[in-house]
Amino acid sequence: MSQQNATNSQSIRNIGVLTSGGDAPGMNAVIRAVVRGGIFHGFQVFGIERGFHGMWRGNIVELNSRSVSEKLQRGGTFLMTARSKTFNTPEGVDKAIAMAKVFNLDAVVVIGGDGTFRGARDLAAKGFPVIAVPGTIDNDIACTEYTIGYDTAMNTAMQAIDRLRDTASSHERCSVIEVMGRNAGYLALNVAVATGAEVVMIPEAETNIQSDVIKVLLEGRNRGKKHFIVVVAEGTGNTMEIAETIERVAGIEARATILGHLQRGGSPTLRDRQMGSIMGLQAVECLRQGRVNRVIAYQQGNIIDLDIEEALSMTKTINAKDLERANILAL
Numbered sequence: 001m002s003q004q005n006a007t008n009s010q011s012i013r014n015i016g017v018l019t020s021g022g023d024a025p026g027m028n029a030v031i032r033a034v035v036r037g038g039i040f041h042g043f044q045v046f047g048i049e050r051g052f053h054g055m056w057r058g059n060i061v062e063l064n065s066r067s068v069s070e071k072l073q074r075g076g077t078f079l080m081t082a083r084s085k086t087f088n089t090p091e092g093v094d095k096a097i098a099m100a101k102v103f104n105l106d107a108v109v110v111i112g113g114d115g116t117f118r119g120a121r122d123l124a125a126k127g128f129p130v131i132a133v134p135g136t137i138d139n140d141i142a143c144t145e146y147t148i149g150y151d152t153a154m155n156t157a158m159q160a161i162d163r164l165r166d167t168a169s170s171h172e173r174c175s176v177i178e179v180m181g182r183n184a185g186y187l188a189l190n191v192a193v194a195t196g197a198e199v200v201m202i203p204e205a206e207t208n209i210q211s212d213v214i215k216v217l218l219e220g221r222n223r224g225k226k227h228f229i230v231v232v233a234e235g236t237g238n239t240m241e242i243a244e245t246i247e248r249v250a251g252i253e254a255r256a257t258i259l260g261h262l263q264r265g266g267s268p269t270l271r272d273r274q275m276g277s278i279m280g281l282q283a284v285e286c287l288r289q290g291r292v293n294r295v296i297a298y299q300q301g302n303i304i305d306l307d308i309e310e311a312l313s314m315t316k317t318i319n320a321k322d323l324e325r326a327n328i329l330a331l
């Protein structure tokens with residue numbers, strides 16, 4: 001353990017918890033676990049509202065075990081979230097640390113995606129202890145195989161596409177559906193497999209509209225397919241234009257649907273509640289042991305924690321085999 005990442009466990013008594021960036025179902029489970037686990041181990045726990053924005057503005061309130069009652073099954077984040085422009089400056093980070101000191105916070109648990117993790121690293125680099133928990137529907141954080149909210153979002157998108165299939169089938173149309181994921185295609189690829197999509201377009205793989213989309217759809221039609229599902233990851237291309245091209249070039253009537261923020265809401269699935277709870281407890285465990293500036297991650301069936309710098313230097317991408325499997329299943 002590096003000197004920078006070890007702290008005297010006795011010196012941490014008051015911990016803050018915040019959610020930042022895009023909300024994700026299951027964030028409430030993490031907060032609940034941090035609050036209850038923290039109180040169990042003798043910490044005082046404070047909720048920081050509206051993410052880093054609320055940290056520098058002092059939106060900080062003490063939480064008790066009852067503050068997190070009835071939150072586990074709720075989507076969103078009851079602490080609210082924001083994408084703070086002010087915090088993303090060196091002065092913003094200084095202000096946030098100064099405000100944390102006003103409230104006697106010794107460390108903060110941050111829950112969010114890659115932007116949130118960079119914010120956490122900025123705090124750590126200036127000497128303020130942090131623990132980061134991955135919460136994003138995109139599952140695009142390199143150090144972990146799982147991020148909180150991913151399962152719920154995949155299920156929500158799957159259910160929506162099942163409905164779109166009903167109408168595409170009735171009209172013998174092609175339904176072109178855009179799913180979220182920012183610059184990553186994990187959500188799109190898994191949803192495509194689960195909904196039996198004919199085509200999936202993800203940012204990690206180049207897609208040629210003629211050979212990878214039009215030709216695939218026409219070959220499918222020639223094998224007897226009467227309706228089609230095309231899943232487009234939002235970072236790939238213009239979904240409206242893709243639908244328009246399919247209709248114009250292939251002569252298959254096409255409709256575009258952008259699922260959008262629908263995918264971020266809803267009651268978390270069992271997996272997100274359970275993973276969120278365990279990751280939240282692991283965050284507390286790190287603080288209890290005086291191990292700070294850590295990232296909680298899921299790797300090969302285990303919940304682990306990694307140094308934040310090390311975690312942020314990792315990269316991950318889609319396995320080509322997964323894409324190949326999706327294409328085989330679409331025959």
Ligand code: F6P
Binds near residue numbers: 138180
């Ligand atoms: O990172 C989660 C996410 O939902 C992405 O999939 C999407 O690109 C982005 O957030 C949308 O952000 P906002 O809610 O700020 O429009």
